[in-house]
Structures are given as structure tokens and as C-alpha cells.
Amino acid sequence: MNVVYDTALGEQVQLIGPGQRRFTMYVCGPTVDNSPHLGHGRLAIVFDLLRRHLERRGVEVVMVQNITDVDDKIIDRARRSGMSPVEVAREFEAAWFSALDRLGILRPTKSPRATEWISQMIGMIVEMIDSGSAYRISDGVYLSVDRVEGYPRLSRQDREELLAGARVEVLEEKRSPLDFALWKLVGAEEYGFESPWGWGRPGWHTECVAMSLGLLGEGFDLHGGGMDLVFPHHENEWAQASVLGKRFCRHWMHNGLVEMGGEKMSKSIGNTMSLTEALDRYGARPLRLAYLRAQYRSPLEMGEPVLEESERALERIDDFIRRAQGAEPAVPTPKIEEFATALDDDLDTPRAFAVLFEAVRAGNIALDTGESERARYLADSVAGMLGWVGIGTERLVLSDEVKDLVTRRERAKAERDYATADQIRSHLGEMGYLLKDTRDGPVISRA
RNA sequence: GGCGGCGUGGCCGAGUGGUUAGGCAGAGGCCUGCAAAGCCUCGCACAGCGGUUCGAAUCCGCUCGCCGCCUCCA
Structure with a gap:
């Protein structure tokens, strides 16, 4: 090992x-x-x-x-x-x-x-x-x-x-x-x-x-x-x-070194992006994911396109965990062990993330076919994998006010009062929240 | 000039003799009051030219291109 x-x-x-x-x-x-x-x-x-x-x-x-x-x-x-x-x-x-x-x-x-x-x-x-x-x-x-x-x-x-x-x-x-x-x-x-x-x-x-x-x-x-x-x-x-x-x-x-436009990122070339700027623009979790895409010894291309890509990829993971209500288990599951085994091999993060994304896909299929127990197992495993590498799961604490607005909007929707529903949604938007209706109900995220 | 490494599908990025990498983008479908998402399915790629082999992206040779180090640098 x-x-x-x-x-x-x-x-x-x-x-x-x-x-x-x-x-x-x-x-x-x-x-x-x-x-x-x-x-x-x-x-x-x-x-x-x-x-x-x-x-x-x-x-x-x-x-x-x-x-x-x-x-x-x-x-x-x-x-x-x-x-x-x-x-x-x-x-x-x-x-x-x-x-x-x-x-x-x-x-x-x-x-x-x-x-x-x-x-x-x-x-x-x-x-x-x-x-x-x-x-x-x-x-x-x-x-x-x-x-x-x-x-x-x-x-x-x-x-x-x-x-x-x-x-x-x-x-x-x-x-x-x-x-x-x-x-x-x-x-x-x-x-x-x-x-x-x-x-x-x-x-x-x-x-x-x-x-x-x-x-x-x-x-x-x-x-x-x-x-x-x-x-x-x-x-x-x-x-x-x-x-x-x-x-x-x-x-x-x-x-390995970070590259931008195929060249080493360095102050003398002038192709640098400060860590603070990247954190401000993308947040820590997508940035971490972006770093882990490549094996650590390979050169790594960074820049807006790949950071935006990581943002979307992480959203997909988060959405699945949220849908299946996954949480990091106290004891690693066999799936998590599979992920960790890839890391045992010279920190092979690309292989580890292939395991993770395959679990996401399988879990989504399980959700669609109503195998909720399997979906939950996979979501827990995925959450555990994120925890393993320090990305962690998304935690959004909602105020009572926000929860209340969501509830009121659901009620309005049920009554087919879409004008009110849309108004509440845009109000939430002004508050910095993005509300999306999904098959499993409304989902709130930071805009 | 020397040393080291690399060239994989639109992009990022694994693999290293024979089975699907994976992600993002794109296409089709599902779902849907609207919106935005989300979900499913789909790629048969491996710089070029030779060679070895039953079989090569994967081994060997040559060619072309790129990068790093040799100077402060994570």
C-alpha cells in the first residue's frame, strides 16, 4: 500500500x-x-x-x-x-x-x-x-x-x-x-x-x-x-x-508545475493568476477539484476554461449528493476504499475521480429507477470521497426567512398562483439565492 | 549546447500489448407552469513514417512539434 x-x-x-x-x-x-x-x-x-x-x-x-x-x-x-x-x-x-x-x-x-x-x-x-x-x-x-x-x-x-x-x-x-x-x-x-x-x-x-x-x-x-x-x-x-x-x-x-496556455505559470512570463483571485471567483471547492484533475507529477493546465469546467463538474456531484441526501459515513464504504486505493498508487487522483464520477452516474440511475437504498449508499460514498481529499460536501445553512419563502412559494405553486411563485423566486434571487425546481422538489443554492 | 519529459477525440486529462478511463463542451431523448437546472444515451481518439508482434495508443528506430531544468521560481 x-x-x-x-x-x-x-x-x-x-x-x-x-x-x-x-x-x-x-x-x-x-x-x-x-x-x-x-x-x-x-x-x-x-x-x-x-x-x-x-x-x-x-x-x-x-x-x-x-x-x-x-x-x-x-x-x-x-x-x-x-x-x-x-x-x-x-x-x-x-x-x-x-x-x-x-x-x-x-x-x-x-x-x-x-x-x-x-x-x-x-x-x-x-x-x-x-x-x-x-x-x-x-x-x-x-x-x-x-x-x-x-x-x-x-x-x-x-x-x-x-x-x-x-x-x-x-x-x-x-x-x-x-x-x-x-x-x-x-x-x-x-x-x-x-x-x-x-x-x-x-x-x-x-x-x-x-x-x-x-x-x-x-x-x-x-x-x-x-x-x-x-x-x-x-x-x-x-x-x-x-x-x-x-x-x-x-x-x-x-x-509538477501549473501551466497557463501551455506554458509554465511564472511571474517573469506574466501568465499568473493569484490564488486569492481564483478563490474569489470560483471558491475553494471547485479550485481544489481543478487541482486534483491531473496526477500531481503531470503539468497542469489552469485558467478560466478549466476552472469553469471544474465548477460545473462539482455542481453535478453536489446535485447528486443533495438529491440522494448523502452524507459522509463514519466507516469508509467499499466504494470509498476503491477511491482510496487509487490514491495509494502515487496519488492517482484521475483514477480516483473516475471512480467517483462512475458512482455518481450509477447513483443517478438508481434514483431514477427508485432504488433509493442503493442511491443513498452511493451518495454516502461520494460524500466520503470528497471528504477524503478535503473537498467536503456543500453545506448551506438556510435562515428561517428563506425557508419560509420557499414554503410560501411551494404553496403558491400548488395553488397555480405562478405570479406569486415567480415573485418569490426573484426575491430570493435578490437575496443571493438561486432556486431551482427539480423532480425532487425545490433546490436552493448560492447564486 | 547538455539533461529530463511530453505529443491521446472540440478542450482538460488517465491508460501503457488484446476488454468503456473520467470530466467539460456538443448532439438526441426524458422531465418540466415558466425559468434554470437535473437525469439518461451517444465519442471508437491516441503527432508522422517505418519496424517488432497473431495483435500496438501502449515496445523499437527515425522525423516533426512542444515543454521543463541547467539562473530567482512551488
Whole structure:
């Protein structure tokens, strides 16, 4: 049960050992220099899905996700806006959590900030210098990749080719062009921290090593992030753990990127949509469904057409559950188990949703043929599937006033007083409700 | 230039040697005071060209096209 594709091995592995009850994961979080976009949302959804799935399977999950609150882009933004870097970081950290809360993402067990781990990072860098793996040059401290066994081993690239293809500006003082900064020295007037080498800032890759090992310990179960972090970020984290002589994560997992118009969603291309905007326009549940349509490693097309499609698809599911009055059962049904089994296979959400939609169709047929018990069973199962992946069922609490209006309209309809019935319906519309007459009676939803 | 991956019906998106993926859109039907929904049925697709095979979307080769990484990026 439960295999996942391990980036480092290039094949699927068993994620949970026999009898394992606790699972530790570290997922690279955001650099808080801007509001999160749909790409960040996918990262959050994918690892939230993994977490929920494992928890449903009876495994306790400890999840750490960092907040990178020291970075050049944050400083640039601060400079432009007249705020301090800390203010900028706190503002977008709040935006991050607020958007993810709205999406229904479970909060990580811990969300450490890079700036709160500076002393641990410095300690690690000292150790790396002492062991001869890192060296000091005029502008900072660098890790010598020649000291890293097997480098690069996560991205499985050829070292020579990496060198040949390197577009990095080569610093003469560096021993190898592939060496990367652990500590960058900056002027005293700049945002920074005191260190044995002078005023400066930590390199990007070091924080994750310090925080993952510091909070989860050596040999933690999983390290995750977006596909674009494989190289150099994760490669260079592993390199540091390696020269420190620490066992790093057991497995690596990376989610595919979000595309818009067939191209990677990125700020530099300008084809982004902010998570908040998507939440405002479509709501959390359709958005979640949109994310789960594709397997997590595949690129995922996002944009208005697919979001609208997800809206309609979810409506169909909701309508069925409502018609058959389904509710998530306390104990998973065999149908739910079928859905969950698909998720065991490297989080195969497309297959899982095929199971779900087949249940919807079968349930609708059961309703039409009067097999209400079977319909109810299927509706409960579908509700359970939605619950399993954190979409949940639609809950609309109606005020007494609304209920009364619906009742009055039904009475008017029965008396063939359609003028009154239509008037009430449009009144409900003004109140923000959409009333639809169905074979099973009136149905109210948010307009 | 190197490395990795991909090209599936109008769109999204699974599959990976022989049985229906699934969704959205579209067509037909049912239901219906109106409206808007809802329900049912319907697709025989797999970049091109060769090859292997009794049989290929699925394996091999070539061609074309696309994307990602190699630089900050989820």
C-alpha cells in the first residue's frame, strides 16, 4: 500500500514501512515576497492531499514547511515600497496563510521562519568550513561541490554537462563554477545578520537543511517541493547534509508545475493568476477539484476554461449528493476504499475521480429507477470521497426567512398562483439565492 | 549546447500489448407552469513514417512539434 515516485531513484517506492505509525515530511514553503499564485496553490494541495491520505490510513503525519523571509526579492520590494524587509515578509506571510486557509489546506505542524534559524545555519557553515568542505572568499562562504560524494545525484545530471551548460556567472575565486554560496557578505547598511565572517545573509539552500534536520531529525521520511526546486535547491540541500555527515530525507517527491496556455505559470512570463483571485471567483471547492484533475507529477493546465469546467463538474456531484441526501459515513464504504486505493498508487487522483464520477452516474440511475437504498449508499460514498481529499460536501445553512419563502412559494405553486411563485423566486434571487425546481422538489443554492 | 519529459477525440486529462478511463463542451431523448437546472444515451481518439508482434495508443528506430531544468521560481 501506498507507493510514491521518488525523484532521486526515478521509480516508485513504498512510502510507509511495515508497522510505521508516524511519518515526517518537510515541504519547501514560499519566499514571502509576493502574494501566492495558482502554482503555490498546487504545491499546497498536493502535499495536503498526501497528508490527509496518510492520516486517513492511520499514520500520524508531522509536517514542517518553512517560510523564507530573507531573500533579495523581499529586500528589493521593501526598498521600492519604503517598508522594512521584515514588514514585507510578515505581510506576505499573512497573505500566504490566509489564502491557504481559504483553500482548506491544513496548517503545517510547524512553519519555521528562516530568520529564526540564523544561528543554527551559522553553526552548520562553521562545521562545513572546519571539515574543509566549505571555504571563504572575498564575498562570502561557499560549499565546494568537489567534496560532495556523487554530486549531482538528485537531479541525475552529468556533472561535466552541468558545467558546460552552466549559465551562472563564474566568480574567479570559486574553486568550481558549481560551488554555491552558504553565506553572502553585505554592506553594514544592508539588511543582514552578524556572523563569524562579517555582516551578511545566509544562502538560500542552507535554511532548509537546518530546519528540516533541526525539527524532524536525521533520516526524516520525505522532502517535497515543486519540480523546479530539484536543481539547484534540493540538490544543494542534499549536498550540505552530505558533507555534514547527516542522513537526509529517505525520499524525495516533487509536484509538477501549473501551466497557463501551455506554458509554465511564472511571474517573469506574466501568465499568473493569484490564488486569492481564483478563490474569489470560483471558491475553494471547485479550485481544489481543478487541482486534483491531473496526477500531481503531470503539468497542469489552469485558467478560466478549466476552472469553469471544474465548477460545473462539482455542481453535478453536489446535485447528486443533495438529491440522494448523502452524507459522509463514519466507516469508509467499499466504494470509498476503491477511491482510496487509487490514491495509494502515487496519488492517482484521475483514477480516483473516475471512480467517483462512475458512482455518481450509477447513483443517478438508481434514483431514477427508485432504488433509493442503493442511491443513498452511493451518495454516502461520494460524500466520503470528497471528504477524503478535503473537498467536503456543500453545506448551506438556510435562515428561517428563506425557508419560509420557499414554503410560501411551494404553496403558491400548488395553488397555480405562478405570479406569486415567480415573485418569490426573484426575491430570493435578490437575496443571493438561486432556486431551482427539480423532480425532487425545490433546490436552493448560492447564486 | 547538455539533461529530463511530453505529443491521446472540440478542450482538460488517465491508460501503457488484446476488454468503456473520467470530466467539460456538443448532439438526441426524458422531465418540466415558466425559468434554470437535473437525469439518461451517444465519442471508437491516441503527432508522422517505418519496424517488432497473431495483435500496438501502449515496445523499437527515425522525423516533426512542444515543454521543463541547467539562473530567482512551488
